Structures are given as structure tokens and as C-alpha cells.
Amino acid sequence: MIYLKDVSYVRLGSPDLESAEAFATACLGLQIAERGKKKLYFRSDDRAHTLCYSEGDAGNQTVGFEVEDDASLQVAASTLEALGHAVHAGTAEEAEQRKVKAFIGFYDPTGNHIELVVRPERSGPRYFASRDAGITGFSHVGLNSTNLLRDERFWTQVCNARVSDRIGDISLMRVNAIHHTIALLPAPNAGIQHINHQVGSSDDVLRSHYFLNEKRVPIVFGPGRHPTSGARFLYFKGPDGMVFEYSVGVGEIENDETHRPRQFGFEPASFCMWGAKPAG
Ligand SMILES: CC(C)c1ccc(C(=O)O)c(O)c1O
């Protein structure tokens, strides 16, 4: 079993780092942590970084998850290899680039590039936002899935994810007490479907709605409220078509042992209890 503790970071390729920087700071509200060679590191909370843009193909997308220690990483590597996944053991230089002690990389059954990391760095100085979006931290990712049932099995049986709720066959899975850290959505190919940051209040969500509209950032869904986690949300489009979500009020699962996934119908009201509909 692979024990994921939390999501750690997202790494995104972008052919235009200048635009990615402008969006991440002036629109999304992240803090620049470091400028590397053709790399930009961003903070959203007390971690040293939670997003890294590298110059390159926008199809280069990676999600990093933290595991407990080196022993857990070894177990993860052998578990994956036994199941036929090719596992890349990160070099010291690659680990340094990710600000972690050690990591492995592999592809999930859909082909999403996943990294498992040990000891991701924290930062001493507190996160200082580049704009007052109210971000309190990087919280979850939506992952494309070409086969929802197969991929739910991978995340819950090979890894320790637990399903908190389902909307149709879309599963919202937790790896700790937070309602979900991974959402699996149907898609014809691999990719990150959305990147979520938590914000401090509903005011922050609504303020950003006006702010982003003014900046002509495409709003793709919301403002609204998810019946599943209870969070108030706003989704909008960033560079290279990547969708970002702000949300506040994601619930926690009180009793991990006794919680049974709730089933919601695959219909608009299951995505927003206020009646918001996705754009287009
Ligand atoms: C639209 C996606 C799948 C979704 C659904 C529900 C929640 C939630 O309950 O918070 C999300 O965060 C989502 O991204």
C-alpha cells in the first residue's frame, strides 16, 4: 500500500514563462519563491513552493504527493514496479529542483505523471501574497481519467485514498481528513483538470470574481457552492488553458472509519447547489 499524506506541488510546462508569471502573481495571487534557470517557483502557504512553471510544453504536467519517509518511498517503488509501472528514482539534482529530500516518478493508469516525495521543504518566512486574493494554501487537484472505475481502484487500492463522495462516477477522494485531495474526472486523455487553492472567506471568492472579470480572465464556473464538500467556489482559466479553482469551506471527514461515500446524481445541482452552470 502506498500511503499518501498530502498533495505537495504541481509542476507545469509553459512555452511562455513571462505570461505564466504575470498570471500567477497578478491574477492568481501567488508569491514568487524563486527564479531558477527557465523555472519559476511559487508559494501559496508555508511550504517552500506548491507550483513550479518550467519553460516547455504545456503538456508536461506533474502532481507531487508527500509520503512519510524513505522507507515508505521504497515500499511505493516496489509496489508500483510489481504492478508493472515504470518507476523513475529521482536523482539528487532533480530532488533539489523539487525542494524535496527524495522522490520517485511514475505514470498512473491514465498516464498522469505523478511524483511521490519525501520531506518537502517548508519556508521560514510566511507566505506573502502578490495580490490580496486571500489564499490560505494549495489544497487539491482534479485529475483526468480515461477510465474512472479503474483509476478509482488504483488510488484507493494501490494507494490509501478513500472516496468521500461520488457525483455519478466522478470520485472525490481524501488522503487525510480534508474532504478531498484528488478529484477524478472523465477525459479522453491524461492531464490535470484543475488546481485548487483555498481562500479565507466567501468574501474572497466573490471579490476575486469581480477582480478577475475586470482583468478579463475567463470565469468557467461559479461563483457557486459544492453540495459535496460544502465549499463556495470559483473556477477560472489560466495560461495554456489550465483551470484554477478558489474555494472556501471544504469540509473534513469526521470519522474516517465509519464514513460512507455519498452518491450524488450526475446533474448540474450536484456540482452547484446555488444553480451555477459551467460556462460554454
Ligand atoms: C467539478 C469538480 C469535480 C468538483 C466537484 C466538487 C468539489 C467539492 O466538493 O469541493 C470540487 O472541488 C470539485 O472540483
Ligand SMILES: [Fe+2]
Ligand atoms: Fe475542486
